[in-house]
Amino acid sequence: MANTILNTIAALEEALPAGRVVRDEETLRSRRHDYWGLQAVLDRGPSAAPSPAVVVRPQSTDEVASVMRIADQHRMPVVPFGLGSGVCGAFLPGSEALVLDLGQMDRLLDVDEKSLIASVQPGLRGSTFEADLNARGLTLGHFPQSIGVSSLGGWLATRASGQFSTRYGNIENMVLGLEVVLAGGRVLRCGATPRSSTGPDLKQLFIGSEGTLGVITKIDLALWPRPDCQQGFAMRLPSWEAGLEVTRELLQGGYRPAVLRLYDGIEAQRNFAEWFPEPAHLLLVLSEGQESMRHGLELEVEAALTACLAQGGTQLGREPLDHWLGRRNHVPSWDDLLAAGLVVDTIEVSATWRNVAPLYERVTTAMAAIPGILQASGHTSHAYTSGVNIYFTFVGQATDPLEQERIYRAAWAATMEATLGCGASIAHHHGIGRVRREWLPRELGDTGIETLRAVKAALDPNGILNPGCLI
Amino acid sequence: MANTILNTIAALEEALPAGRVVRDEETLRSRRHDYWGLQAVLDRGPSAAPSPAVVVRPQSTDEVASVMRIADQHRMPVVPFGLGSGVCGAFLPGSEALVLDLGQMDRLLDVDEKSLIASVQPGLRGSTFEADLNARGLTLGHFPQSIGVSSLGGWLATRASGQFSTRYGNIENMVLGLEVVLAGGRVLRCGATPRSSTGPDLKQLFIGSEGTLGVITKIDLALWPRPDCQQGFAMRLPSWEAGLEVTRELLQGGYRPAVLRLYDGIEAQRNFAEWFPEPAHLLLVLSEGQESMRHGLELEVEAALTACLAQGGTQLGREPLDHWLGRRNHVPSWDDLLAAGLVVDTIEVSATWRNVAPLYERVTTAMAAIPGILQASGHTSHAYTSGVNIYFTFVGQATDPLEQERIYRAAWAATMEATLGCGASIAHHHGIGRVRREWLPRELGDTGIETLRAVKAALDPNGILNPGCLI
Numbered sequence: 001m002a003n004t005i006l007n008t009i010a011a012l013e014e015a016l017p018a019g020r021v022v023r024d025e026e027t028l029r030s031r032r033h034d035y036w037g038l039q040a041v042l043d044r045g046p047s048a049a050p051s052p053a054v055v056v057r058p059q060s061t062d063e064v065a066s067v068m069r070i071a072d073q074h075r076m077p078v079v080p081f082g083l084g085s086g087v088c089g090a091f092l093p094g095s096e097a098l099v100l101d102l103g104q105m106d107r108l109l110d111v112d113e114k115s116l117i118a119s120v121q122p123g124l125r126g127s128t129f130e131a132d133l134n135a136r137g138l139t140l141g142h143f144p145q146s147i148g149v150s151s152l153g154g155w156l157a158t159r160a161s162g163q164f165s166t167r168y169g170n171i172e173n174m175v176l177g178l179e180v181v182l183a184g185g186r187v188l189r190c191g192a193t194p195r196s197s198t199g200p201d202l203k204q205l206f207i208g209s210e211g212t213l214g215v216i217t218k219i220d221l222a223l224w225p226r227p228d229c230q231q232g233f234a235m236r237l238p239s240w241e242a243g244l245e246v247t248r249e250l251l252q253g254g255y256r257p258a259v260l261r262l263y264d265g266i267e268a269q270r271n272f273a274e275w276f277p278e279p280a281h282l283l284l285v286l287s288e289g290q291e292s293m294r295h296g297l298e299l300e301v302e303a304a305l306t307a308c309l310a311q312g313g314t315q316l317g318r319e320p321l322d323h324w325l326g327r328r329n330h331v332p333s334w335d336d337l338l339a340a341g342l343v344v345d346t347i348e349v350s351a352t353w354r355n356v357a358p359l360y361e362r363v364t365t366a367m368a369a370i371p372g373i374l375q376a377s378g379h380t381s382h383a384y385t386s387g388v389n390i391y392f393t394f395v396g397q398a399t400d401p402l403e404q405e406r407i408y409r410a411a412w413a414a415t416m417e418a419t420l421g422c423g424a425s426i427a428h429h430h431g432i433g434r435v436r437r438e439w440l441p442r443e444l445g446d447t448g449i450e451t452l453r454a455v456k457a458a459l460d461p462n463g464i465l466n467p468g469c470l471i
Numbered sequence: 472m473a474n475t476i477l478n479t480i481a482a483l484e485e486a487l488p489a490g491r492v493v494r495d496e497e498t499l500r501s502r503r504h505d506y507w508g509l510q511a512v513l514d515r516g517p518s519a520a521p522s523p524a525v526v527v528r529p530q531s532t533d534e535v536a537s538v539m540r541i542a543d544q545h546r547m548p549v550v551p552f553g554l555g556s557g558v559c560g561a562f563l564p565g566s567e568a569l570v571l572d573l574g575q576m577d578r579l580l581d582v583d584e585k586s587l588i589a590s591v592q593p594g595l596r597g598s599t600f601e602a603d604l605n606a607r608g609l610t611l612g613h614f615p616q617s618i619g620v621s622s623l624g625g626w627l628a629t630r631a632s633g634q635f636s637t638r639y640g641n642i643e644n645m646v647l648g649l650e651v652v653l654a655g656g657r658v659l660r661c662g663a664t665p666r667s668s669t670g671p672d673l674k675q676l677f678i679g680s681e682g683t684l685g686v687i688t689k690i691d692l693a694l695w696p697r698p699d700c701q702q703g704f705a706m707r708l709p710s711w712e713a714g715l716e717v718t719r720e721l722l723q724g725g726y727r728p729a730v731l732r733l734y735d736g737i738e739a740q741r742n743f744a745e746w747f748p749e750p751a752h753l754l755l756v757l758s759e760g761q762e763s764m765r766h767g768l769e770l771e772v773e774a775a776l777t778a779c780l781a782q783g784g785t786q787l788g789r790e791p792l793d794h795w796l797g798r799r800n801h802v803p804s805w806d807d808l809l810a811a812g813l814v815v816d817t818i819e820v821s822a823t824w825r826n827v828a829p830l831y832e833r834v835t836t837a838m839a840a841i842p843g844i845l846q847a848s849g850h851t852s853h854a855y856t857s858g859v860n861i862y863f864t865f866v867g868q869a870t871d872p873l874e875q876e877r878i879y880r881a882a883w884a885a886t887m888e889a890t891l892g893c894g895a896s897i898a899h900h901h902g903i904g905r906v907r908r909e910w911l912p913r914e915l916g917d918t919g920i921e922t923l924r925a926v927k928a929a930l931d932p933n934g935i936l937n938p939g940c941l942i
Contacts, residue, residue: 115823115857116723159668170666173644176823176857188918193896194821194858195641197630197679198903198914199923199941204675208668222857225723252587252696254760289725296770303763350665352586352647386586386647386693387665425664432670443669447659451673454929459922470670 005053005096008074012056012098015066022055022101031055031081031099035149036089037345038408038435040334045401050095052079057101061179061187061217064100068215069185071098071464078183079466080211082123082151085331086158087345088433090210090469100215102153108132109218116223117176117192122153122216139226141168145329153216159208161389161429163328165382166251167258167288168224170429171207177220178203182213183460192220205455210431211466213459229294231301232259232286234275234320235313240264241357242311243283244380244388248353249307251385255300259286261324264360266377267393272320283308284321343372343396343404347415351424352387359422363392366414372396372407382428389428412436432470440471476524476567479545483527483569486537493526493572502526502552502570506620507560508816509879509906511805516872521566523550528572532650532658532688535571539686540656542569542935549654550937551682553594553622556802557629558816559904561681561940571686573624579603580689587694588647588663593624593687610697612639616800624687630679632860632900634799636853637722638729638759639695641900642678648691649674653684654931663691676926681902682937684930700765702772703730703757705746705791706784711735712828713782714754715851715859719824720778722856726771730757732795735831737848738864743791754779755792814843814867814875818886822895823858830893834863837885843867843878853899860899883907903941911942 013021022028028051033039039049053076058064071078077097084091093099102123109119116138120129126147133139142162144150154160156178161170168174177192190203206214237243243262250260263271265279272282285304287297305315337344351359360378367376375395382389392415396407416439419426426436426443441449452471456463484492493499499522504510510520524547529535542549548568555562564570573594580590587609591600597618604610613633615621625631627649632641639645648663661674677685708714714733721731734742736750743753756775758768776786808815822830831849838847846866853860863886867878887910890897897907897914912920923942927934 112823112825114719115825117823117857159672161666161668172672182918182922186918186921188922189916190919191894191896191914192823192857194823194855195632195853195860195899196821196896196914197632197898197900198896198907198911199681200676200679200684200926201630201643202915202919202922205671205922205926208671210670213671222855224725224856248585254695254764292774293725293770296767299764299767299770350667352583352588352663352665354583354586382666384665384693385695386588386663389666423662425662425667425669427668428666429668431668436669440669443662443667444673445660447653447657448661448673450657451653451659451676451930452670455671455676455926458925458929 001053004074005076008070008076009054011070011074012067015070016063020057020063022057027055028052031093031101034084034086034089034091036087036433036435037334038405039089039092040338041343041401041404041408044338049092052093052097052099053095055099055101057104059104061181064181064215064217065185065187067100068181068183072184072462075462075464077467078464080215082154083125083149085146085150086154086431086433088431088435090158090431090433092434102151105217111136118221118223120152120219120221122151122219124152126150126152126155133223134226137226138223140174140221141224142171142174146331148329149331152219156207156216156219157210158431159429161382163381164258166260167256172204174221175203175207175219176222178206178216179218180206180214180216183462183464188214208431210433210470212456212470213465225290227288227290229291229297230286230288231297232321233301233305233318234316235283235285235308236316237281237283237308238312240281240360243281244356246283246304246307246311247380247383247388250304251383253303255303257285257287257300257304259284260383261379261381263379264377266375267379272323275316275320282320284324286321338404341397341399343398343407345394345408345411347392347412348389348428348430349415349419349424349426350387350389350428351422355422355424356388356390359419359424360390362418362422363415366418367392367394367411370407370410370414372398372403373411434469437470472524475545476547479541479547480525482541482545483538486541487534491528491534493528498526499523502564502572505555505557505560505562507558507904507906508805509876510560510563511809512814512872512875512879515809520563523564523568523570524566526570526572528575530575532652535652535686535688536656536658538571539652539654543655543933546933546935548938549935551686553625554596554620556617556621557625557902557904559902559906561629561902561904563905573622576688582607589692589694591623591690591692593622593690595623597621597623597626604694605697608697609694611645611692612695613642613645617802619800620802623690627678627687627690628681629902630900632853634852635729637731638727643675645692646674646678646690647693649677649687650689651677651685651687654933654935659685679902681904681941683927683941684936696761698759698761700762700768701757701759702768703755703792704772704776704789705787706754706756706779707787708752708754708779709783711752711831714752715827717754717775717778717782718851718854718859721775722854724774726774728756728758728771728775730755731854732850732852734850735848737846738850743794746787746791753791755795757792809875812868812870814869814878816865816879816882818863818883819860819899819901820886820890820895820897821858821860821899822893826893826895827859827861830890830895831861833889833893834886837889838863838865838882841878841881841885843869843874844882905940908941
């Protein structure tokens with residue numbers, strides 16, 4: 001290991017309490033990469049990710065500031081780590097980097113039950129936080145599939161969405177206050193406020209920054225009373241377009257069911273085989289709120305039912321919905337799939353209603369044409385008045401790691417190209433990381449990338465924060 | 472006029488079509504300041520605002536880019552102008568600046584009726600846009616009091632809110648795409664998307680930037696079907712706290728009435744004298760949506776009614792509400808008020824529910840203690856699960872311009888100090904401009920101001936854009 005790195009580590013050890021700087025082989029190995037599917041492929045071949053130089057586990061904002069000051073002085077790359085559930089390769093520190101592991105800053109600091117605001121540390125696990133809130137009769141309303149394996153800081157860093165976003169909004173709609181340690185160790189504190197017009201909203205710089213602009217050390221989040229009333233159903237629909245039309249009609253009509261998930265025939269059959277021995281389109285509808293709003297929720301579900309029947313739908317009752325609710329947080333194991341000779345990934349993009357029908361056609365057609373791809377499919381999961389996301393899934397077959405890599409890269413490239421070709425957006429809520437990096441300039445334009453670089457240079461002049469990610 | 476300015480003007484005249492560069496006395500005089508109350512006071516004394524050096528009226532993004540390139544080369548200050556309705560002194564160009572008047576970029580470019588997205592130019596007048604949308608059966612849902620005298624670009628630049636924001640959100644929730652010309656003439660284009668996670672949302676840098684970071688040249692906005700069903704009532708309440716409690720209960724219960732306005736006794740009596748011969752607290756409630764949602768709106772209004780009655784309210788029916796609806800876009804004339812010896816202004820701040828009760832007490836008490844102040848009062852107009860804004864109003868009496876200035880400055884200082892002292896936010900939706908500038912560092916902290924300055928230096932290295940505003 002280079003002397004400069006050893007000097008930096010010595011400075012960190014001197015500045016921080018005992019136990020914060022960790023260098024044992026097992027810890028270093030466990031902090032090599034996140035949950036990026038391609039890295040799981042590469043780890044099976046000669047391109048396995050190296051261990052980082054050192055892992056630091058701060059316990060306070062002051063300790064994070066010390067790390068950032070020392071690392072900046074020594075020009076050592078710093079890569080923040082939450083719980084490692086990212087799927088785009090944003091966390092891939094390399095052998096010369098310091099991993100800033102926020103796992104010991106995992107406390108729920110305060111709940112203001114009058115204002116419905118929680119203050120949390122970034123390393124807090126989503127499911128732990130939600131369980132704590134539930135015990136107080138509250139919820140955040142943010143339910144990513146990864147809730148059991150992802151951290152609150154990670155949710156902000158990637159601009160995450162939850163499965164119930166159509167009712168509760170995405171993570172950027174929930175953040176009221178933010179504390180961020182900048183490169184060099186200065187601490188930015190944006191106090192919790194319902195809404196302000198005090199210049200540009202600085203919090204938004206860090207939401208989606210993927211660890212490249214600062215390290216989030218405290219978050220103030222808007223909460224809701226925990227819902228105690230749920231209503232919903234599943235519906236077989238004659239076409240993908242019929243499901244899109246129902247979704248659009250409900251959103252534009254002012255309804256906000258927590259869940260509106262439209263599956264194409266392939267995915268309905270794969271995930272709901274009991275009700276779909278043959279492929280057909282499936283829409284899941286779920287409304288939720290407090291018991292005091294039961295009547296309003298009934299009206300919402302009734303409107304959804306009416307819209308579905310008008311499109312020629314067949315009512316399937318609650319069972320498929322409950323089936324999904326019971327399995328929705330299952331995270332598949334890349335290693336198991338790859339060992340079985342399957343290359344699988346999901347790619348979420350978003351489009352306005354005008355663009356969404358051609359987008360689905362072009363992406364699934366382009367993916368299906370790739371040699372080795374068995375299935376190319378999609379579902380929607382986050383709806384807006386202006387459009388919707390599509391979650392594409394590809395399943396490829398290959399046992400050789402090089403062949404697995406080829407399929408993986410080709411499926412992503414086909415999806416990104418077709419998405420850009422439709423004027424749609426290349427990422428709905430997983431972020432850029434490394435997997436989408438080469439297409440970002442076409443989404444943002446040259447000036448967009450220059451703007452991002454200029455902001456990066458302004459906030460992190462020595463470029464120590466998560467180099468190689470995003471831009 | 473200095474030679475450097477004349478050289479710049481010559482370069483602009485050469486680069487732009489005839490008629491774009493305007494220097495007649497009347498035009499220059501009309502572009503001296505915005506609708507800042509203090510400037511109206513100062514204009515009556517020796518500190519009247521000077522005319523700018525030149526006004527440029529571009530007709531396209533390319534022309535804006537030419538202006539920005541030339542001005543940057545010549546280091547000439549550029550101050551964008553929409554319709555001049557700002558009330559915080561953000562527009563006060565001074566004698567050496569170029570005013571970039573966007574009044575000729577005022578077209579509605581496109582309406583995507585399937586995705587409910589409108590693309591507009593920044594100089595479009597709010598009321599003209601809304602009337603165009605209404606004719607198509609649509610609405611933006613953004614109704615600032617200034618709608619007849621403010622532009623869409625100005626709404627973004629100041630981070631505006633409309634009177635119906637509790638249902639439709641604030642301006643940052645409506646913007647799906649944005650085109651901005653940066654200093655030097657590069658054009659940033661963020662395409663319209665329902666939602667993305669492609670790094671930090673660059674659009675948010677410019678929303679609230681008050682002309683200091685770029686010039687907005689095109690906006691994509693999310694629309695709604697025009698509501699054809701309204702329900703509501705007015706209620707006399709026994710206390711300010713009762714009205715806050717009703718508002719909090721409704722928002723946290725998941726209701727989103729378009730209007731929830733709580734007036735204190737002074738304002739109820741001043742604005743609703745027919746129903747309030749004596750001071751008492753007044754809550755206006757209005758729900759709106761499409762006829763298909765009538766039943767849901769009825770439930771919402773019923774919930775509001777029940778909450779009010781539980782707090783000891785007295786139902787006043789629709790009339791006070793209709794009275795407000797009919798007068799809500801009236802913009803008072805500073806000159807008339809000042810000529811009558813009255814110094815009047817409103818100051819909007821925001822607070823979480825935990826902070827809002829002490830905030831009201833401290834601000835009104837502090838303002839009322841200022842010699843010359845006749846009345847200090849407040850109302851709320853934008854509600855959230857986490858808190859609410861308060862619109863404070865002061866009425867002072869003085870005929871001498873110096874005395875008017877003293878009262879104006881003292882009322883603002885008292886409000887800003889008391890707001891910061893309560894941990895509340897100094898601006899809800901009018902922005903910083905010049906009137907709040909000295910208090911911004913205490914809201915954002917030193918690192919917040921440094922961050923804003925660093926972003927400014929990165930995007931506008933020569934500092935030509937609206938110098939003296941915001942930071």
